[in-house]
Amino acid sequence: MDLVTSPLQSIVQLVGCGMRLIRTSISVGAAAFCGGWFAAHFVWDQRASAHSQANDRARIVLSKRLSNLDGDHLKAVLVEVNYGPGERSLPHSHLCPVIGYVVEGALRTQVKGEAEMIYKAGESFYEAPNGVHLVSANASSTGPAKLVAYLICDRDTPLSIPAPDSKTEGGGKR
Numbered sequence: 001m002d003l004v005t006s007p008l009q010s011i012v013q014l015v016g017c018g019m020r021l022i023r024t025s026i027s028v029g030a031a032a033f034c035g036g037w038f039a040a041h042f043v044w045d046q047r048a049s050a051h052s053q054a055n056d057r058a059r060i061v062l063s064k065r066l067s068n069l070d071g072d073h074l075k076a077v078l079v080e081v082n083y084g085p086g087e088r089s090l091p092h093s094h095l096c097p098v099i100g101y102v103v104e105g106a107l108r109t110q111v112k113g114e115a116e117m118i119y120k121a122g123e124s125f126y127e128a129p130n131g132v133h134l135v136s137a138n139a140s141s142t143g144p145a146k147l148v149a150y151l152i153c154d155r156d157t158p159l160s161i162p163a164p165d166s167k168t169e170g171g172g173k174r
Contacts, residue, residue, distance in 0.1 A: 062124040066097055069154040076152055077159060083107070083145040088137035091163035096153035098127040105145030110135035132163045 077096075083089075083105070100107075101124045109125070110116040112132035118139050119125055127133065138145040151159055 061101065062099055062126060064097075064099070064126045066152065067129065069152065071154070073154050073156075074152065075154070075156075076150065079149045079151065079159060081147040081149060083138035083147070085143055086138060086141040088135070089133070092133050092136070092160045093130055093163050094127060094133070094151060094160055095129055095157045096151045096159070097129050099150045099152075100125045100127065101148045101150070103146040103148055105143050106139035107145050107147055108135055108137045108139040109133070134163070 080103075100109075100119070102119045102121050104121050106118055106120045108116065108118050110133075111127055112134055116135055117125070
């Protein structure tokens with residue numbers, strides 16, 4: 001082999017080295033891209049799976065726009081109401097908005113000006129403030145009913161007051 005190479009041979013050798021370097025860089029880059037894509041896809045699948053599992057655990061039961069409330073005096077109250085078989089409440093009103101969720105059994109309810117409804121376990125409803133609750137009763141004469149009521153109040157007020165023109169005698173509870 002000659003110790004002296006022609007300029008053309010030097011250029012060919014440099015180009016050859018450069019091409020090997022480019023091929024190696026492309027291979028490394030492709031491997032990094034594919035590895036990154038795989039890792040991102042794997043992480044995305046894990047996140048999507050976790051998100052899907054979270055969606056299976058949590059669901060929006062009710063969403064309702066509230067009337068203007070005094071934010072400086074807000075208070076949230078959660079009340080559990082238990083009705084025995086056939087038991088009912090006397091007509092009443094809530095001065096604060098109420099979100100109700102039936103935990104057990106079925107609840108028969110009617111707010112003045114609205115149709116009577118029956119809500120079963122797992123169902124929810126909304127009552128605007130100051131609505132007159134004409135009917136609030138266990139829909140069953142044989143089993144209990146349980147309701148969780150979430151009230152959002154912006155002032156100190158009783159949670160429930162007798163409805164105008166309602167009588168306080170009878171077997172109901174407020």
